[in-house]
Amino acid sequence: MHENTLPENPVRRGFLKKASAVMIGALAGLIPGLAGLFVFLDPLRRKSHASGSVLVASLNALPEDGMPRKFSVIASHTDAWTRMPEVPIGAVYLRRTGEKTVQAFNVVCPHAGCFVDFKPDQKSYHCPCHHSAFALDGLIKDSKSPSPRGLDELKVEIRNNSEIWVEFQNFQAGNAAKIPIS
Ligand code: FES
Known part of the structure; x- marks a missing residue:
């Protein structure tokens, strides 16, 4: 082992895995919500064509x-x-x-x-x-x-x-x- 390389810490590795899983889960839940929000708000940006x-x-x-x-x-x-x-x-x-x-x-x-x-x-x-x-x-x-x-x-x-x-x-x-x- 190289002298500058830290030994792998199983506790730290487990913590990082859990934190990544939580973040990915949160993003997965957020993206459909944002997509729904844009679909919901989109008609507000449309204009009436009756005035042309x-x-x-x-x-x-x-x-x-x-x-x-x-x-x-x-x-x-x-x-x-x-x-x-x-x-x-x-x-x-x-x-x-x-x-x-x-x-x-x-x-x-x-x-x-x-x-x-x-x-x-x-x-x-x-x-x-x-x-x-x-x-x-x-x-x-x-x-x-x-x-x-x-x-x-x-x-x-x-x-x-x-x-x-x-x-x-x-x-x-x-x-x-x-x-x-x-
Ligand atoms: S509505 Fe035409 S004259 Fe009154």
Whole structure:
């Protein structure tokens, strides 16, 4: 035996074995617990996809005379815990304002939340609940309209030359300011 080598101590070796076993056991118990915690917390980091742009229609679905058409907005939705299948999240009126430009309005009346109709003969939108009237460009048409603001215009993007993508959003009713509902 080399003179610098310590003789093996059976008591010390037994203690180290036990300590290692305890540590490995503790880690083995901890890792599944941590994994479960990450799985549990993971949905909190996900964002709602309902607030992004949604493909609503194709340009060729809109007449060239600028008259609006109504479309459902369908999107998949993910909240903090659940990813839901594609469901209607609202509706919009789309109208051409040029060859490759489109205007979009939320169909909800800014007065109290009814759905507005489009009257082709009057070339304007009309709310059946309290008779607000809106011009083709969404502005209040009749000064007697109880709506505190015009129709809520939404951001539109034309992608791939023909796809109409709308940033769908609802806004507070009964308010002159256009305040998004989150
Ligand atoms: S809800 Fe449209 S006018 Fe009142």
